[in-house]
Amino acid sequence: MLDKKLVKILDNIAILLEIKGENPFKSRAYSNAATLIRENQIDVFKEVQDGTLGNIKGFGEALVKKLTDYVQNGKMSYYEKLTSEIPESLVDIIKINSMGPKKTKLVYEELGIKTVNELEDSCLNGSLAKVKGFTDKTIEIILNSIAHKKASKGLFLQNSVIEYAEKLLNQLKSDYDIIDAEISGSYRRFAETISELQIIASTKNPETINEKFKSIFGAELKGSQLKLTTNENVPVTIEFIKPEEYIFKLHESTGSDDYISAFNNLIKEKGKKSYSYFKSEVELYNEIGIQFVTPELRESSKALEKAKQFKIPKLIGNSDLKGMLHVHSNWSDGRNTILEMALKSKELGFEYIVMCDHSRSAGYTNGLSIERVQAQHEEINKLNNENHGIKILKGIESDILNDGSLDYPEEVLDSLDIVVASIHSSFNMSKSKMTKRIIAALASPFTTILGHPTGRLLTSRQPYEVDIREIIDAAADYGKIIEINSNPYRLDLSWENVIYAKEKGVKIAINPDSHKTTTLEDVFIGVKVARKGWLEAKDVVNCLDYDDFMREVVKK
DNA sequence: GCCGTTTTCGGCCCGACTGTTTTCAGTCG
Structure with missing residues (x-):
């Protein structure tokens, strides 16, 4: 059984250490431990009982000692001590936009702010404006972020x-x-x-x-x-x-x-x-x-x-999907190899998979340099020659740069079967600039699919300012595909806009944006969004079988 | 705090944007 309380304690320790200004790598060790337990469903209780926790990479002497304390006593004295020095409630403040560890520490020390409500009060009564580094603009961002958090409260x-x-x-x-x-x-x-x-x-x-x-x-x-x-x-x-x-x-x-x-x-x-x-x-x-x-x-x-009028069409179903598009591997920030992702997709009944690792500008994701794009293509060729019963296509998730251009020179883009173009930076552009930026990316002859078109994270991050209807109109003009991102936190294109896209004749791709084999099935969550948006199999490009997909999407 | 190892300590992911900076610190993805 996953101990969610323990995972939260470890995540909180990581944040509180950051606020304290400790060695960032020490902080990361705790957040890594939390991630390891969550993602690998590690049974900490059992591992401690068996004395095997220390064999798992990422759990050294100090962590084993603290987790043993937790298992034996139901609480972790290290955490109790830490939260007696620095309020636990600061972990909520750091989740407000523009509030990082440094600023959280600053407002705590200068104004004694411990909670999000106190932070909001200090924005409104002018006391925050007196603290160095908090200008009108910053305060506006903070208030917006708090408002969004409040609006999302009670939503799950x-x-x-x-x-x-x-x-x-x-x-x-x-x-x-x-x-x-x-x-x-x-x-x-x-x-x-x-x-x-x-x-x-x-x-x-x-x-x-x-x-x-x-x-x-x-x-x-x-x-x-x-x-x-x-x-x-x-x-x-x-x-x-x-x-x-x-x-x-x-x-x-x-x-x-x-x-x-x-x-x-x-x-x-x-x-x-x-x-x-x-x-x-x-x-x-x-x-x-x-x-x-x-x-x-x-x-x-x-x-x-x-x-x-008996005019409800036959909606798309899970079994209509034949292609697994927009998938990451350990070449960038994914957990699994290309082959592992491919074999799991095959097991789920897919005919082909399109690898779309991050592009070179996405440094924090280990995005692919031009050389590594070529190396990955050699690997994919090799795997296809070995014939694992599923076709592997060469794609990329290219960052859309600030001017709307894609992340590689033309000859590299030309070597790819599919380009998913997505925004990963400069979220705070004005609406008109952001809209122009995305439309410029759609205008590129190399762009195949627009990825997570509004950048929202449900209940945690607002979409970036963008005129989504104008984007859909442009996709219709340029004959481009828009993604339904099936990540349960994203789910954009939203179902309302899916309806609009269908009216405009824009084709949709239902993509898992998966970073590990265990989330490939998220693609079926995307199918629900598509159904809610009245889509039929014919509206969705990854319902095409391999030959038709190659002819109608890749060659085009 | 963990790892790997020259078994003792250096490296650990980083580049770009933003606001306030006039050369940079903090936040973000």
């Missing part, structure tokens, strides 16, 4: 609750008193972020069952609903429903307000009764005489208009 990624949600659901379903259960709400619609988890369960005795599950889950009873909170503070509501009302209630709690109110009007128009018994949602839609609407599309009443 689908990805962060999925494990918990499924466990809870299975627990319910395995109970003999429960006939059926399903997660509903915005989670079932696959909204980008959710504020709560809603579960609907059917049972013959909804009046009495609350008491039973109240104690099982340690929940609170409010009206007819059970309320609880996950370890990550996600509010959960469970509602028990009689079998004859179950499908209707599940449907009602899944759609957006707009959708459901339009749906209810439709029921009235047809003169139907709301609470008649349905075996499935499909049956419910049949009864009303309209086409079934899949949960992802139940955002807007417009979907119902299409359903009345």
